[in-house]
Structures are given as C-alpha cells and as structure tokens.
Amino acid sequence: MTAMIQLISPVDGRVYAERRCADATQIELALAAASAAQAQWKRRPLNERAAFCSAAVDAMLAMSDDIVAELAWQMGRPVRFGAGELRGFEERARHMIAIAPEALAAVEPSPIAGFRRHIKREPLGTVLVVAPWNYPYLTAVNSIIPALMAGNSVILKHATQTLLVGERFAEAFRRANLPAGLFHNLLLDHGQTAAIIASGRVQQVNFTGSVGAGKAMEAASEGRFLGLGLELGGKDPAYVRADANLDHAVENLVDGSFFNSGQSCCAIERIYVDKRIYPVFVERFVALTRQYVLGNPLDEATTLGPLINPGAAEFVRGQIADALAQGAKALIDAKTFPADAPGSAYLAPQVLVDVTHQMSVMRDESFGPVVGIMPVASDDEAIALMNDSEFGLSASIWTQDLAAAERLGDEIATGTVFMNRCDYLDPALAWTGVKNSGRGATLSRIGYETLTRPKSFHLRHEI
CATH class of the missing domain: 3.40.309.10 (Aldehyde Dehydrogenase; Chain A, domain 2)
Incomplete structure (x- = not known):
C-alpha cells in the first residue's frame, strides 16, 4: 500500500489535508502518457500551444478566492498578501507566453548562396518540475508554462506541504482542455522522485529547494545525461x-x-x-x-x-x-x-x-x-x-x-x-545563481534555452 501524506497546517498544527502517494502503476501510466502526448504536442503550432496555456492561466485566476485561503492554511502566508502571488503567477506566465515566438524562433546565420542554414529549437521531451512550498505558484509556473510552450510535456511533483497547489494546476489545465497526457500532477516521496530521475524517462529536471536536496538530484541523475536546473537558496x-x-x-x-x-x-x-x-x-x-x-x-x-x-x-x-x-x-x-x-x-x-x-x-x-x-x-x-x-x-x-x-x-x-x-x-531577466545557489536558469528567453535543444539544418540546394 502506498504511503499516506498528511499536510500539517502551520496555523494550528492540525491536519489540513491528506492524500496517498502515487503508486507504481500511476507513475508508469503518467510517464508513458507524457511521452506519447509530447510526440504530438511538439507538432502543434505555437499559437495553439499559447491558446491552451493562456486558458489555463485564466482558469487559475478564476480560482483565486479559494487559493488565497488555501495558501494561508498550507504555508502560513497572511491572507492580505495571498493575492500577490497570483498576480506574480500571471505576470510570469503571460510574459513567457508572449516572448515564446521570438525565443523559440530559428537562428538564421548570414546567408551563403546555394545553402539553407538555420538552427531550430527542439523540445527536450518530458520535463519534471519539483516545486517548493514557500512560493508554490510562482516557482512552479517559472518552468511549467515555458516547458509546455516549448513543446514539452510536464510532470509536476509539488512539495507535500503545498500539495493542493499541484491539484490546482491540474484543475486549471483540465478546465483549459489541455490535451490528455501533457500535464501530470504526482504526489511522490523522495525515493519515487529519485527513481523517476534515474529512469531515463524524463529529459529535464527543474528543482527549487535546499542544497542537500539539490545534491540528491544530481546523484539520481548521474549517468543519465539529462538537463538539471537547480535553484538552491541564498543568503x-x-x-x-x-x-x-x-x-x-x-x-x-x-x-x-x-x-x-x-x-x-x-x-x-x-x-x-x-x-x-x-x-x-x-x-x-x-x-x-x-x-x-x-x-x-x-x-x-x-x-x-x-x-x-x-x-x-x-x-x-x-x-x-x-x-x-x-x-x-x-x-x-x-x-x-x-x-x-x-x-x-x-x-x-x-x-x-x-x-x-x-x-x-x-x-x-x-x-x-x-x-x-x-x-x-x-x-x-x-x-x-x-x-x-x-x-x-x-x-x-x-x-x-x-x-x-x-x-x-x-x-x-x-x-x-x-x-x-x-x-x-x-520575468524578462534570467533567474539564476552561482556557487551553492545552483545552476541553470529560468524565465526570460534564456529560460527557454534550458527547455530546448539546438538542431542545426545545413541544406545544400544548388549542386
């Protein structure tokens, strides 16, 4: 039987919510569905991806009244400030949607007669987003929306302390009618998360959390040659x-x-x-x-x-x-x-x-x-x-x-x-760190570079 997770509210120390961790079958189905759906999603025109993502942002904002109180119960932020996170969520999401055409456009070198040369930005595949509790909507949206806009599928593993946030993301994408399989919210323990990273079934991991947990992510990814974005805190x-x-x-x-x-x-x-x-x-x-x-x-x-x-x-x-x-x-x-x-x-x-x-x-x-x-x-x-x-x-x-x-x-x-x-x-600037604050970048057009790979076309059409 899978473990039961209890969300203990910092407000009064009582259980605010409880859920079961995903089991092995649910994890396997999610990974398989994400891969299959992404193969079709990457072929969708960018304006269609933008329409789905924008609809999901609208759906999330429509739930804001309930979200503000949930945030207070889950992680203790005063309700008078709760709406601010949703404003930041919208700002970042809308910006990343708006700049996608430019950020994902092909790179065109200086022309050479007889040749067609360019560099395309190809999606990576499936992106695992491991999000923290302290700014649960802001940190997650930094990766989720641009990952989808770039043509990837997404698996979200949210902090257990803010597990209802993951459910809100899933509901927003459901209301937006995002094609099935592209987004999965999974409640995972540390071992399950490490196993997914080590499985070779995800191509990028974006993690926000402690230095120790970041080292665990690196250990799990060893030998898999996947991308690893780590935002690990500061002083x-x-x-x-x-x-x-x-x-x-x-x-x-x-x-x-x-x-x-x-x-x-x-x-x-x-x-x-x-x-x-x-x-x-x-x-x-x-x-x-x-x-x-x-x-x-x-x-x-x-x-x-x-x-x-x-x-x-x-x-x-x-x-x-x-x-x-x-x-x-x-x-x-x-x-x-x-x-x-x-x-x-x-x-x-x-x-x-x-x-x-x-x-x-x-x-x-x-x-x-x-x-x-x-x-x-x-x-x-x-x-x-x-x-x-x-x-x-x-x-x-x-x-x-x-x-x-x-x-x-x-x-x-x-x-x-x-x-x-x-x-x-x-959101127009790269969010990144040095030393033990991590590696990689989210937001801005540079954030899109970590969610895609370059593919060069060198086409000689005059012989």
Whole structure:
C-alpha cells in the first residue's frame, strides 16, 4: 500500500489535508502518457500551444478566492498578501507566453548562396518540475508554462506541504482542455522522485529547494545525461551606501527581510550599511520592524504569519541564541509580539547588530524573520563581505549613483544585481545563481534555452 501524506497546517498544527502517494502503476501510466502526448504536442503550432496555456492561466485566476485561503492554511502566508502571488503567477506566465515566438524562433546565420542554414529549437521531451512550498505558484509556473510552450510535456511533483497547489494546476489545465497526457500532477516521496530521475524517462529536471536536496538530484541523475536546473537558496546581502535614499531603503529592506516570514530564497538576510548613516538606518529599520503584527494568517490584520513548522522556527531561534552568545545584540523584544511562543511556528521578527561572519546567522541560510546589520567603511569592504558566502542568488545595492551600482555589481558573485529594490523576479531577466545557489536558469528567453535543444539544418540546394 502506498504511503499516506498528511499536510500539517502551520496555523494550528492540525491536519489540513491528506492524500496517498502515487503508486507504481500511476507513475508508469503518467510517464508513458507524457511521452506519447509530447510526440504530438511538439507538432502543434505555437499559437495553439499559447491558446491552451493562456486558458489555463485564466482558469487559475478564476480560482483565486479559494487559493488565497488555501495558501494561508498550507504555508502560513497572511491572507492580505495571498493575492500577490497570483498576480506574480500571471505576470510570469503571460510574459513567457508572449516572448515564446521570438525565443523559440530559428537562428538564421548570414546567408551563403546555394545553402539553407538555420538552427531550430527542439523540445527536450518530458520535463519534471519539483516545486517548493514557500512560493508554490510562482516557482512552479517559472518552468511549467515555458516547458509546455516549448513543446514539452510536464510532470509536476509539488512539495507535500503545498500539495493542493499541484491539484490546482491540474484543475486549471483540465478546465483549459489541455490535451490528455501533457500535464501530470504526482504526489511522490523522495525515493519515487529519485527513481523517476534515474529512469531515463524524463529529459529535464527543474528543482527549487535546499542544497542537500539539490545534491540528491544530481546523484539520481548521474549517468543519465539529462538537463538539471537547480535553484538552491541564498543568503542574500544588501549594501546601503551613504548616498542612498534612506526612507526608501529602510522601507524596502524591511519588507525584503520579513515578507513571507523571511521564507524566500532571495530574502534579505544580511545588510551592510555605510558607517556614516549606520545609526540612523538601524534606528529607522527597527522602528518599522516593530510595526509588524504577528498572528493567525487568516486574520486580515496579520502582517507576519507563522513559519512553515515549529522546527523551522526553532532553527532560527537557535541562530539568534548562538549570535547573542557570541556578542550580538537583539534590538527587538519578542515579548512585544504576544503570538511568539517557544516551541511554536510563530516567531517574532528580529534585528541583530554587533554581528560577525563567524556567526551562523550571517553565514547559513536562515529562511526566517531575522536579519543581521553591520557597518562598513568603504565599497571595498562591503563587496568583500557580500562575497564572503557559499551562496550567490541575488544582491542589492542602495544608492543614487547608477554608475556606482553597475561598477559594484560587476564585483559581486551573484546571479542577479538589484539597485534600489530587492526580493523580486523580473520575468524578462534570467533567474539564476552561482556557487551553492545552483545552476541553470529560468524565465526570460534564456529560460527557454534550458527547455530546448539546438538542431542545426545545413541544406545544400544548388549542386
């Protein structure tokens, strides 16, 4: 008998939903159907693929009222922010549909008399998308829509914590009348996922998750020569220069640190501030942080919900305690947030100063509502500290000097450089990382390159 999966809500610790994992027969049928359907789908004109995908986006948006409450129950995001994920879902999906004709167009070299030469973008086959719980619609759509637009079939393995999201995707494609077999939502355990990767039945795996899980994906794919896109998290830094618009920087960095309870791969987890403005920056940052309302995410007044589970909260509490033991200073009194309770998933936001890179909170991914702030004496010191990390997903520079931002951005080991914003994915730009933040890319026309293979035509028609 297959295993039963229980979705434990971070809201109250109770079982919110339960489902059985797919069994061997269901997995085999899905893989076979995906392969057969893709053979026909790749022959469909691009405008027909776009019509199906657009209809699925419309169908998903029609379910938004139910989705917002489901998100709160599944992963704890306050309902007042739930619709934002659906707006981002639509933005990314519509953009990737719109740019598909250009991104998938044949490459035409300079003409040579007597020859017809071009490079076509061929679909890979079946794409396995392994999606996380923290932004369950946004991370999944990054791969699902462009994979289908490129002529592939898709198998979605969503995080068990947000298993209802996978069902919503399946329902949206059902309402859009997507041809049978092209999309499958499978509830899988780790062993089943690894077995599918190792089977040779999928040609690309797009995974978002932890470094450890990414290594497991690599191990499962060994010797299969398949494509592997890995987005594995970050410890994203911000640098606030002396010429920054202080009010703008504070407002956006507080939001970038604590939105979604800090549970974002590109959340701001460490901040470096020019020492000339450091005291006033910290003062304003702490004042704004104290305005959060920690509580039940189903309450419209709540602006900070629980972490995904008590274990995640305890990890962050441990990082804070370790930093304090090494000399850091906490600027937020957790007692002013009544919902904060040791052993629970509810954790007050925390701002730490007097931190160093010897502390876990400045070195290891927190994935929670805590941020450390350090003063710096120069651009060079800031860049050295920003690069002192095993991660490199995004980094932000807060300044009114565009040339300085570009110059400093060239020196930062990161996938994305922001100026005067953070914690955002522009679908027109490649989402990628360096070091332990992963490899490969999604979004933009570059994202389509990872979902297709080049096929060259060298045709001599005059002899």
